[in-house]
Amino acid sequence: MSLLETNLKYNVNQTIFVAVDCAIFGFDSKSLKLLLFKRKVEPLKGHWSLIGAFIQDDLSIDEGAKQVLLESTGLSGIYLNQLKTYGNKDRDPGARVISVGYYSLIPVGEHEISEVEEYDAKWFELNELPELILDHRQMVDDAIDAIRTNARSKPIGFNLLPPKFTLPMLQTLYESIFQRTFDQRNFRKKILGMGILDKTNEKDKSTSKKGAFLYSFNKEAYDDKTYETFI
Amino acid sequence: MSLLETNLKYNVNQTIFVAVDCAIFGFDSKSLKLLLFKRKVEPLKGHWSLIGAFIQDDLSIDEGAKQVLLESTGLSGIYLNQLKTYGNKDRDPGARVISVGYYSLIPVGEHEISEVEEYDAKWFELNELPELILDHRQMVDDAIDAIRTNARSKPIGFNLLPPKFTLPMLQTLYESIFQRTFDQRNFRKKILGMGILDKTNEKDKSTSKKGAFLYSFNKEAYDDKTYETFI
DNA sequence: ACAAAAGTGTTTGATCTACACCCATGG
DNA sequence: CCATGGGTGTAGATCAAACACTTTTGT
DSSP: OOHHHHHHHHTOOOOOEEEEEEEEEEEOSSOEEEEEEEOOSSSSTTSEEOEEEEOOTTSOHHHHHHHHHHHHHOOOSOEEEEEEEEOOTTSOTTSOEEEEEEEEEEEOOHHHHHHHHTTTEEEEEGGGOOOOSTTHHHHHHHHHHHHHHHHHHSOGGGGGSOSEEEHHHHHHHHHHHHTSOOOHHHHHHHHHHTTOEEEEEEEEOSSOSSOEEEEEEOHHHHHHHOOSOOO | OOHHHHHHHHTOOOOOEEEEEEEEEEEOSSOEEEEEEEOOSSSSTTSEEOEEEEOOTTSOHHHHHHHHHHHHHOOOSOEEEEEEEEOOTTSOTTSOEEEEEEEEEEEOOHHHHHHHHTTTEEEEEGGGOOOOSTTHHHHHHHHHHHHHHHHHHSOGGGGGSOSSEEHHHHHHHHHHHHTSOOOHHHHHHHHHHTTOEEEEEEEEOSSOSSOEEEEEEOHHHHHHHOOSOOO
């Protein structure tokens, strides 16, 4: 359908562009991090920003977000969730642009660290974020809020962990998300009581001499139950 | 800023239109209702739909949503919240349109019933909704989900009630939202225990001979506390 | 042998649930 | 005087929070 046709059909005269921006969070067994990029276009070229791009006409916005992620990080098949849409009139000095915000959760291994930095990207600790362009700081804050809210009722945390992980890792992750500590015994009791983790016989010895048992997330068991409060 | 300039600056060639659609919920002391409109433009003219319109270039999307609401219902100053953005490629047969969904909560009095029906609008019971155009049914379902989630942690229910209301009304409202009954004693205990309601000396006798005391919501008391779970 | 992280139960208080009768009043 | 909806308290169950010691093993 051509622009002319659509314009006639709906009698609209808009000059608004539609972009997506994605806040990519990663966990490396120690802390929650945010992936930022050096902006490549004017205005504000060279400043730190979330990864974003204009939507192509032939992609849904969800597909657009996926593609942005793939093109700018090489990552695909990862957790990606719509956050909210930012539409203040003057939010972008370059044009009238509304941006559909997304957030993405990924485990950060050695691979992801090096891989991603080939794209002019860098992982930042959440409490050491540089200044961000436009309303991207707001997006990040909103995303953290959304992750917290979401993490209470759904096991989204598992998207930040490798397929096999230890309970201490899981606890550290939730402590990073909620910025508080959890009692070790209560935490394990609660998580294991849900019956959604499968224990393996393997141990991870990278963080202690004793080693911690590796577990995997049992999605079927979770789907059967759908908890209302998770943590 | 002209289209040409912006296009040059960002080198974009998009033909996507941006609309807002708003799901307006009302409560009339008995049940939760949804306000629907007969669509006025082709395609699908005459079918039931949420109220919506294209965003004007000089308004933020939040302002756009407010204006749509004002123009199509005469209502202003009411609770309005962004839901999510719908961006499937072929969601609108008339053009490539993405729609930012909103939901709105209002008390429905005699006034609002008659007032609103001058606009080719009609209140429907939630379990008697007609077929809706495009993905509007999805928007409604998402909005109900969002209202439920939100109502658990914030007192949004009070936006659906008049300034003075009775506890039986409030309970009926929450029962409409969650589609379940609550024990009367437990409900009152919990709500009153929050200390966010001011009891008046007046009684509403419209639904019983004994009459029920009217209360008002004390926003200050609520802000002091910010509960994590509300119901 | 010791440092460092993993693993394990019990007790207490708070919260949630279930449950049934009296009250006030208009008709 | 009676039908109708408004108002009230308690006991048992469940859940959340606080709390400290033992185990394993690499160095």
